[in-house]
Amino acid sequence: MIGPAEEEVDSTLILAAEECPPNEFEALHKFSSSDDQIIRKLVAHGPVLIRGGRGSGKSALLIEAHRRMAEANLVVAVYVxxxxxxxxxxxxxxxxxHFCKLLSKKIQDELSARNNHYTFPTVSDQASLQENLVALAQSINKRVVLLFDDAAHIGREKPLEVFFDLFRTISSSLVSCKASIYPGVTKFGTRFDVYNDSTVIEISRSDISRDRQFFVDVLRARYPHLASADRFSDRLSPEQFANIIGRAVVGNMRGFILACNRFDTTVKISIPDVNTCLLALATDYYWPLMDEVAPKLGVYEPLINPAREVMEAIVDHAVRPSHRQRTSAQDRVLVHRQLIAQFSKIFEVLEYLGFVARREASRALKSGGRGAVFALNLCNLLDKMPSQRLTIEAMEEWISGSGEIAEIHVSGQTFQSISLPPLAIEQGLAILLKPIQVLAKSPAYPYGLTPHKISLLVEANFLTVGQLAAATDYDLRQIHSVGKATVRRMRDVVFQAVWM
Incomplete structure (x- = not known):
């Protein structure tokens, strides 16, 4: 029988690829033809950086690349x-x-899993790491591929320069380094030239019109009971449902999964049901994300309120009445590059959280100048529309991407009232000092800890998020009635709270 702890873990597995059991990964994850191209680049020679927001699928691509390389057994792939x-x-x-010791341990584990008896030592300096990686590749006559996940953290940017220096140094013809980063990473250091020392790949699934099959495949794999036409009303098909949800969350996999979870008990899914889901996501998921991410932004924490104002201003601009006849609000916006430069970090945070997704890097504005095109989150867009009503016409227009693009000009009034506060000196992440109670189930942490688990942690003197994050599995197992599944549950919530 599966106990309560195991049931809780199951609900978390679908949210993060790195927390999915290896034996279930292949069944739960689907990859498009463009994904396969990215995976081939991760397998091939040369350093690669894959860039995308939270829940965009970076970890899934790294893990799938690792899985395929392990099956082919032509290289030694290490996921870190x-x-x-x-x-x-x-x-x-x-x-x-710390980096060298962690990587040494992961290489040792990988060799052990492959029944390879090569002894890789535990090293603690860059020169020894580089020397032993080359020795490993030469000894087993195979290329070594290192896949670094969660390499970047918005709120702690200083160590990034050290990481990218290591990334560049240990890369060679025998050792290929790959890493995932978030939108807008700029702290690459003086020795790392991002475009000369690596290939940068953007992950974006916001343009549903280019591939209408991807989210349908995901729906069939993860929610086969929702992929049947019998579950939908006459005016809605499983394909339309999957694509409007995928477009609503600007292609974000985590948002897509959380949306689908809301239909588990719906007997017959109709357009009004989808309407209700999207409005609920705006209120219960997206805006609370601002509260969740704020204490882990470090020096950028003061930018959360301006980020909220920027997003509200963009949506207000997109839904305002126009002299042109249209069936729905404009779901894409072209922002002048001077404004993007002025609010650069805010746009990075909005991209990371899934409020917007960059569609085009540069396009000419009708009024002059150039800017970037962003796809808007339909949940927040629908919430600000006067009618708050999703129609079949609007749904088709948003899926096809045929609507007119809104424009925000450099001389316009859209962002005029938004001011940027001064940034403080970096002093670490505020989330680590927060009381353990902030990890309770809430809109910010929909899969957070129960009051019972929090009380167990407090009784064991784990009073802050930082203390829980620093605890070993052994420490947590010493708490009465805390087993392996509960420890994993606590780890998952801490990972969500602390890391980006």
């Missing part, structure tokens, strides 16, 4: 999650020491 608290709290030589 850098969700490791000492890395987040250190810099310089201290960071290098």
């Amino acid at each position: 999650s850098l969700r490791y608290l000492p890395l987040l709290q250190s810099d310089g030589d201290e960071y290098i020491g």
Whole structure:
């Protein structure tokens, strides 16, 4: 029999690829033809950076690349999650020491899993790491591919320069480095030239019109009971349902999954049901994301309120009445590059959270100048529309991407009242000092800890998020009635709270 703890873990598995059991990964994850191209680049020679927002599928691509390489057995592939608290709290030589030891352990585990008896030592400095990686590749006569997940953190950017220096140094003809980063990483250091020292790949699934099959395949794999036409009203098909949800969350996989979860008990799904879901996501998921991410932004925490104002201003601009006849609000916006430069970090946060997704890097505005095109989150867009009503005409227009693009000019009034506060000196992440109670189930943490688990942690003197993040599995197992599944549950919530 599956106990309550195991049931809780099951509900979390579908949210993050890195938390999915290996034996279930292939069944739960689907990849499009464009995804396959990215995976081939991750398998091939040369350093690669894949860039995308939270829940965009970066981890899934790295894990799938690792899985395929392991099956082919032509290279030694090592997947390394850098969700490791000492890395987040250190810099310089201290960071290098933690990084080298962590990577050494992951290489040892990978060799052991392959029944390879090569002895890779535990090293603590860059020179020894580089030397032993080359020795490993030469000894087993195979290329080594290192896949670094969660390499970047918006709120702790200083160690990034050290990471990218390591990334560049250990890359060679025998050792290929790959890493996932978030939109807008700029702290690459003086020795790392991002476009000369790596291939950068953007992950974006916001343009549903280019591939109407991807989210349908995901729906069939994860929610086969929702993929049947019998579950939908006459005016709505499973294909339309999957694509409007995928477009609503600007292609974000985590948002897509959370939306589908809301239909588990719906007997017959209609357009009004989808309407209700999208409005609920705007209120219960997207705006609370601002509250969740704020304490882990470090020096950028003061930018959360301006980010909210920017998003509200963009949506207001997109839904305002126009002299042109149209069936729905404008779901894409072209923003002048001067405004993007002025609010650069805010746009990075909005992209990371899934409020917007960059469609085009540069397009001419009718009034002059150039800017970037962003797809808007339909949940927040629908919430601000006067009628708050999803129609079949609007749905088709948004899926096809045939609507007119709104424009925000540099001389316009849209962002005029928004001011940027000064940034403080970096002093670490505020989330680590927050009381453990912030991890309770809430709109910010929909799969958070129950009051019972929080009380167990408090009784064991784990009073802050930082103390829980620093605890070992052994420490947590010493708490009465806390088993392996509960420890994993606590780890998943901490990962969501601390890491980006």
